[in-house]
Amino acid sequence: MTSTAPRSRAWKLLEMVTTPLLPSDYLDLVSPLRAGADLRGRIEAVHPETGDAATVVIRPGRGWRGHTAGQYVRIGVDVDGVRLWRAYSLTSPTDRRDGRVTITVKAIPDGKVSNHLVRRAKPGTLIQLDQPTGDFVLPQAKPAKVLYLTAGSGITPVMGMLRDTEFDDVVMVHCAPQPQDVIFRSELHDLVADKKLRLTEVHTDTDGMLDIARLDELVPDWAERETWACGPAGLLDAAEEHWTEHGVQERLHTERFRPGIVVTGDGGEVTFSTTGRTVDADGATPLLDIGEEAGVLMPSGCRMGICFGCVTPLKAGAVRDLRTGEITEAEPGVLIQTCVSAAAGPCDIER
Amino acid sequence: MTATDPTAHLTAEQIEELGRELDAIRDEVIASRGEKDAAYIRKVISAQRKLELVSRGVLLFSIFPPAWLIGTAGLSVAKIMDNMEIGHNILHGQWDWMRDPKIHSTTWEWDHVSPSEQWKHSHNELHHTYTNVIGKDNDLGYGIMRVDEDQRWHPFHLGQPLWNFINACFFEYGIAAYDLELGKNLQKRRRKNPEFRARARAVGRKIRKQVLKDYVIHPLLSGPSFLPTLAATFTANLVRNLWTHSVIMCGHFPEGVQVFERRSIKGETRGQWYLRQMMGSANISGSKAMHFMTGNLSHQIEHHLFPDLPSNRYAEVAVKVRALFEKYELEYVTGPLPKQVFSAWHKVFRLSLPNKKPKVKTPDREQELLAA
Ligand code: FES
Numbered sequence: 231m232t233s234t235a236p237r238s239r240a241w242k243l244l245e246m247v248t249t250p251l252l253p254s255d256y257l258d259l260v261s262p263l264r265a266g267a268d269l270r271g272r273i274e275a276v277h278p279e280t281g282d283a284a285t286v287v288i289r290p291g292r293g294w295r296g297h298t299a300g301q302y303v304r305i306g307v308d309v310d311g312v313r314l315w316r317a318y319s320l321t322s323p324t325d326r327r328d329g330r331v332t333i334t335v336k337a338i339p340d341g342k343v344s345n346h347l348v349r350r351a352k353p354g355t356l357i358q359l360d361q362p363t364g365d366f367v368l369p370q371a372k373p374a375k376v377l378y379l380t381a382g383s384g385i386t387p388v389m390g391m392l393r394d395t396e397f398d399d400v401v402m403v404h405c406a407p408q409p410q411d412v413i414f415r416s417e418l419h420d421l422v423a424d425k426k427l428r429l430t431e432v433h434t435d436t437d438g439m440l441d442i443a444r445l446d447e448l449v450p451d452w453a454e455r456e457t458w459a460c461g462p463a464g465l466l467d468a469a470e471e472h473w474t475e476h477g478v479q480e481r482l483h484t485e486r487f488r489p490g491i492v493v494t495g496d497g498g499e500v501t502f503s504t505t506g507r508t509v510d511a512d513g514a515t516p517l518l519d520i521g522e523e524a525g526v527l528m529p530s531g532c533r534m535g536i537c538f539g540c541v542t543p544l545k546a547g548a549v550r551d552l553r554t555g556e557i558t559e560a561e562p563g564v565l566i567q568t569c570v571s572a573a574a575g576p577c578d579i580e581r
Numbered sequence: 582m583t584a585t586d587p588t589a590h591l592t593a594e595q596i597e598e599l600g601r602e603l604d605a606i607r608d609e610v611i612a613s614r615g616e617k618d619a620a621y622i623r624k625v626i627s628a629q630r631k632l633e634l635v636s637r638g639v640l641l642f643s644i645f646p647p648a649w650l651i652g653t654a655g656l657s658v659a660k661i662m663d664n665m666e667i668g669h670n671i672l673h674g675q676w677d678w679m680r681d682p683k684i685h686s687t688t689w690e691w692d693h694v695s696p697s698e699q700w701k702h703s704h705n706e707l708h709h710t711y712t713n714v715i716g717k718d719n720d721l722g723y724g725i726m727r728v729d730e731d732q733r734w735h736p737f738h739l740g741q742p743l744w745n746f747i748n749a750c751f752f753e754y755g756i757a758a759y760d761l762e763l764g765k766n767l768q769k770r771r772r773k774n775p776e777f778r779a780r781a782r783a784v785g786r787k788i789r790k791q792v793l794k795d796y797v798i799h800p801l802l803s804g805p806s807f808l809p810t811l812a813a814t815f816t817a818n819l820v821r822n823l824w825t826h827s828v829i830m831c832g833h834f835p836e837g838v839q840v841f842e843r844r845s846i847k848g849e850t851r852g853q854w855y856l857r858q859m860m861g862s863a864n865i866s867g868s869k870a871m872h873f874m875t876g877n878l879s880h881q882i883e884h885h886l887f888p889d890l891p892s893n894r895y896a897e898v899a900v901k902v903r904a905l906f907e908k909y910e911l912e913y914v915t916g917p918l919p920k921q922v923f924s925a926w927h928k929v930f931r932l933s934l935p936n937k938k939p940k941v942k943t944p945d946r947e948q949e950l951l952a953a
Binding site for chain 1: 614615616617618619620627630631634674677678679680681682683685687688690691692787790791793794798799802889
């Protein structure tokens with residue numbers, strides 16, 4: 231206490247010197263990554279992984295608290311002048327010597343941020359960061375046997391785990407359209423060569439989609455393994471059903487990347503009460519998009535319902551969850567995720 | 582209002598067509614907004630901050646006359662940039678599309694005694710919606726001047742050149758008082774209104790902070806240069822006030838600009854709204870530097886048509902807008918700064934004296950003018 235009092239007094243004085251700006255507005259000009267600044271990072275390199283995936287090396291600001299393997303981070307990138315937030319899994323080990331972290335991004339068709347990061351991002355660019363979060367992580371106590379079940383870019387959080395923690399008995403089943411689409415393929419094969427990993431690649435272009443029942447043959451002891459699964463909703467739904475059927479659902483940990491969007495609902499007039507804007511919304515467009523189109527500053531992150539970076543009080547009216555069709559009605563304290571909610575009649579959003 | 586309506590030759594369809602053509606210009610800019618524009622505003626903000634920092638640094642030694650001169654000039658320019666190209670435009674939401682919370686109309690605060698929240702209401706909402714409508718747009722004469730021959734003359738108006746000059750020197754205070762609707766709200770019954778008092782307190786806080794910064798802290802930091810620094814910041818504020826006042830007078834006061842009756846905007850269509858903005862605003866011609874220092878309010882006509890388009894795009898928009906003026910045979914009021922300033926002041930002087938009563942007058946017109 232004694233040491234902070236004079237410091238905060240000095241800071242107050244500085245604020246008087248810089249009003250109406252803040253001292254940090256000036257400090258940001260010279261040292262945007264300093265301790266105490268809003269958390270940012272600098273892109274230091276972009277390494278291609280496959281034809282449409284790349285690993286971005288980021289030097290985080292001094293305020294970065296570090297991550298646990300399997301977690302993701304929300305990043306804010308300026309694409310065509312517009313700041314867009316997305317969430318990506320961290321793929322670097324947690325103890326990287328140089329303090330850098332990496333995310334690995336797969337360019338999805340029409341994906342503004344992913345295409346920008348994979349194909350256009352330049353070293354030296356500043357990006358915005360949040361502290362890493364997510365509970366798709368390994369437990370404190372090492373399980374004896376592990377199964378990683380992944381598809382496509384669902385491999386990224388698992389790669390963070392593989393690079394971070396060694397297990398005695400690890401099996402991975404990974405699905406990708408073709409061999410050259412397998413992100414981190416050579417590193418995975420090195421692990422196999424070193425006998426640190428048993429790997430089954432399912433190439434869906436030739437083998438077809440993975441039928442979850444085939445696990446019995448691919449990994450006969452799958453039910454005894456602590457399993458981490460990440461990939462498209464279809465795979466995860468099938469896995470959840472399969473594990474539940476066999477009564478071992480507590481062994482399965484999943485991470486969902488994108489919600490299947492159900493187009494229902496009737497829309498209505500949306501009021502953004504803080505900014506005083508009112509616009510008409512249909513029943514299928516996320517309120518996040520509606521607000522952004524109307525020029526309202528909407529916080530966001532993954533834009534797919536997982537990070538809660540977009541939660542906003544619903545003051546009046548009702549919204550529909552685009553993933554489940556569930557209706558949420560306004561009540562004091564009710565927060566909605568604007569990225570997966572659409573107007574179900576007129577509503578009032580506190581932004 | 583001039584005797585003849587300069588838009589009388591346009592049919593209702595033509596006016597709607599004009600509206601559609603203006604919408605198309607707007608859409609084109611919106612579709613092409615991007616990285617370059619974002620880089621522009623970031624660069625301007627960072628340049629402004631550096632200039633202010635350096636100027637204030639130089640003023641620490643303002644006991645030496647060359648330092649005083651350089652520091653004062655730099656600080657004046659920095660303050661003008663803060664208010665004009667940066668503050669005014671950000672507060673219009675011109676840069677909200679970037680989704681950068683640091684450069685957003687809901688978070689920006691400027692070096693001005695009127696808190697941005699209050700200014701946005703009186704300026705963006707009232708002035709821009711009711712541009713030049715007598716009795717609705719208080720920017721017309723700021724409630725202290727007579728700006729149209731139709732307005733009733735009162736001996737009070739004899740002093741308006743003086744009021745206008747004083748207002749120019751302390752313009753930011755004038756704006757703050759105006760945003761507070763001080764005249765109206767100081768009446769006995771309204772003075773106690775809690776909402777008004779809260780707003781007045783907010784202005785008080787901003788004034789205190791600015792005065793403390795400019796007239797106490799920075800002079801104190803300068804030590805032996807206390808008095809010269811004090812004089813320097815005072816001068817910079819004065820220069821900024823005189824400059825912004827001149828630019829803003831040029832926007833709606835010069836001869837040739839139309840004012841409108843309250844009745845005329847009932848049920849106004851989009852095309853008619855656009856037309857009113859076109860006829861109610863005036864530009865300043867000049868170099869790039871000139872446009873920059875006015876915060877691109879030299880493109881007042883374009884700004885009034887499209888208040889939320891990024892200011893750096895007004896110059897290119899102006900070419901197309903001007904072509905529309907020609908096509909529809911309308912007068913595009915513009916001229917170099919000295920000419921426009923002279924014209925505006927001339928009007929202030931002219932209307933300080935009574936004039937012959939305009940001929941046609943309907944009863945409700947009379948009322949509106951009284952209300953104004
Ligand atoms: S943006 Fe991530 S949950 Fe809505």
